[in-house]
Amino acid sequence: MKTRNLYIVTYGCQMNVYDSTCLGTLMKKRGWKLAEKPEGADFIFLNTCSIREKAARRVIGHLNRLKALKQKNPALILGVGGCVAEQEGQKLLKQVPWLNLVVGPGRLGEIPQLLENLTSDMPPIVLSGQAPLMTEPAASEPQDHRALASFKDFEPGPSPISSFLTIMTGCDNYCAYCVVPYLRGRETSRPKEEILAEARSLVNRGSLELTLLGQNVNSYGRPGHRGGQDFVELLTEVANIPHLERLRFTTSHPKDFPPALVDLFGQLPNLCEHLHLPLQAGSDRILAAMGRRYDSAHYLWLVSALRAACPNLALSTDIIVGFPGETEQEFNQTVKMLESIGFDFIFSFKYSDRPMTKANLLPDKIEEKEKQRRLAHLQAVQKAITLEKHQALIGQSLEVLVDGFGRNQGQLSGRSRDLKLVHFDGPESLMGQLVMVKILEAWPVSLIGELNSNQKKALQNLN
Numbered sequence: 001m002k003t004r005n006l007y008i009v010t011y012g013c014q015m016n017v018y019d020s021t022c023l024g025t026l027m028k029k030r031g032w033k034l035a036e037k038p039e040g041a042d043f044i045f046l047n048t049c050s051i052r053e054k055a056a057r058r059v060i061g062h063l064n065r066l067k068a069l070k071q072k073n074p075a076l077i078l079g080v081g082g083c084v085a086e087q088e089g090q091k092l093l094k095q096v097p098w099l100n101l102v103v104g105p106g107r108l109g110e111i112p113q114l115l116e117n118l119t120s121d122m123p124p125i126v127l128s129g130q131a132p133l134m135t136e137p138a139a140s141e142p143q144d145h146r147a148l149a150s151f152k153d154f155e156p157g158p159s160p161i162s163s164f165l166t167i168m169t170g171c172d173n174y175c176a177y178c179v180v181p182y183l184r185g186r187e188t189s190r191p192k193e194e195i196l197a198e199a200r201s202l203v204n205r206g207s208l209e210l211t212l213l214g215q216n217v218n219s220y221g222r223p224g225h226r227g228g229q230d231f232v233e234l235l236t237e238v239a240n241i242p243h244l245e246r247l248r249f250t251t252s253h254p255k256d257f258p259p260a261l262v263d264l265f266g267q268l269p270n271l272c273e274h275l276h277l278p279l280q281a282g283s284d285r286i287l288a289a290m291g292r293r294y295d296s297a298h299y300l301w302l303v304s305a306l307r308a309a310c311p312n313l314a315l316s317t318d319i320i321v322g323f324p325g326e327t328e329q330e331f332n333q334t335v336k337m338l339e340s341i342g343f344d345f346i347f348s349f350k351y352s353d354r355p356m357t358k359a360n361l362l363p364d365k366i367e368e369k370e371k372q373r374r375l376a377h378l379q380a381v382q383k384a385i386t387l388e389k390h391q392a393l394i395g396q397s398l399e400v401l402v403d404g405f406g407r408n409q410g411q412l413s414g415r416s417r418d419l420k421l422v423h424f425d426g427p428e429s430l431m432g433q434l435v436m437v438k439i440l441e442a443w444p445v446s447l448i449g450e451l452n453s454n455q456k457k458a459l460q461n462l463n
C-alpha cells in the first residue's frame with residue numbers, strides 16, 4: 001500500500017506545537033509519513049490559533065493559497081484544527097467549500113481514525129467540543145490525543161533536544177478579554193503518572209530540556225479537576241528525572257502562585273532561572289476590569305519573593321494596551337510597572353475585541369491610532385530596559401543549549417538558562433549540546449558571544 005503523506009502547519013502557542021507533535025505521532029503509528037512541504041501531501045492540516053484578531057481571515061487566506069494544490073490533486077484532504085476550527089466551525093465551510101475537515105482542539109485525537117475512511121469527495125466533517133479525557137492510556141479506544149500519543153511510543157517533536165509537554169488543558173479564569181476558556185474548555189489536568197512516564201521517555205530519547213505547558217499550569221491538579229495532583233509535587237518529581245538538565249513551565253497566573261512554588265526556584269538545580277508571569281496592566285482598576293483577580297501590589301510582592309528565592313531570575317510578561325476605558329494615567333501606571341520591575345522581555349499587544357468575551361461589550365473603546373501610540377511607547381521603553389540588561393551580560397559566560405543555526409555562515413545559536421538568545425561561531429558537532437559561551441556583544445533581541453577558551457581547546461584537541 002502506498003505511504004500517505006501528512007503536512008502540518010502550526011500557528012500560535014507551544015501548546016499547539018505539542019498538539020501537532022501528538023497528531024504527527026498518532027498518524028505515523030498508522031503508517032503516515034510527515035512531509036516537509038505541502039506539495040505532494042495527501043493530507044494538509046492547519047493547526048490554528050485565534051488568540052489575536054483576524055485569525056480566521058489569516059487561516060482562510062492560507063486555505064485560498066492551498067486551493068491550487070487541491071485543484072492539481074482532487075484527492076487531497078484539507079483540514080483545519082485548533083481554536084479557529086472550534087470558533088468558526090461550520091462557518092469555515094461556507095467560505096472554503098474545498099475544506100474536508102474542521103476539528104476543534106478537544107477532538108484532535110479522532111483524526112487518525114477519521115482519515116482511515118475519509119475521501120475528498122465525501123461531505124465535510126465538523127467536530128467540536130471536548131472528547132472524554134483518557135485517564136488510563138492503555139484502555140480500549142482512547143479518544144484524547146494527549147493520552148493516545150503518550151509515553152509508550154511518543155516521539156519527540158521537531159527539536160528533540162528541547163521538548164514541550166502539556167500537563168493540563170483549558171482555563172477556568174474567564175479573563176474579560178480572552179477567548180481561551182470558550183474554545184479550549186474547562187481546566188483538565190493529566191494524571192501525574194502519565195506525565196512522568198512521558199517526561200522520562202522524552203529524556204531517554206535525548207531531550208535535555210522540558211517545558212511543562214498549560215494555559216495556567218499553576219492550577220494543575222486543583223480539586224475538582226479530572227486527574228492530576230499538586231503542581232509543586234509534579235514539578236519536583238519531573239525535576240528529579242535523571243539526566244534532565246533543564247526544566248521550565250508556562251504559563252503561570254500571578255493569583256495562583258503558592259509560596260512552595262516560589263521556593264522551588266531556589267531549590268531545584270535544573271529549574272531554569274526564567275519565569276513568564278503575565279502582568280497585563282499596571283492599573284488596579286484595569287486589572288479588576290480585566291477580571292485578573294490580583295492587583296499591582298500583589299504582583300510586586302510576588303516578584304520580590306521570587307527574586308529573594310532566586311536573585312538572578314529573568315522575568316518576562318504579557319501586556320495589553322488600550323483595554324476599554326484605559327486612561328492615559330492608567331497606561332502610564334503600566335509603563336511605571338515595567339520600569340520598576342525591569343522585565344527581561346515582554347510580549348505586548350493592542351487590545352482587540354474577541355467574540356464571546358465580556359470585554360467585547362464594554363463601552364469606551366480606545367481608538368486604533370491611540371492604541372498604536374501606546375504600544376509603540378511601551379515597546380520603546382522595554383527595548384531600552386532589555387538592551388541595558390543584555391549589556392550587563394558582556395564579559396559573562398552563559399550556559400547555552402545549542403539548538404539552531406545563526407544568520408551567518410558557521411554561526412550556531414541557542415538559549416541560555418534564563419532564555420536569552422545567544423549566537424556564536426562553532427562547529428555543527430555542538431548541536432544539541434550544552435556549551436559555555438562568553439558574551440561579547442549585546443543587541444535588543446539577542447547576544448553575540450564566543451565559545452569559552454577551554455571549550456575551544458577541547459575542540460582543537462578533538463580535531
Ligand code: SF4
Pocket residue numbers: 171172173174175178179180181215216253
Ligand atoms: S488565565 Fe485568563 S488570559 Fe490566561 S488563558 Fe485563562 S482566561 Fe485566558
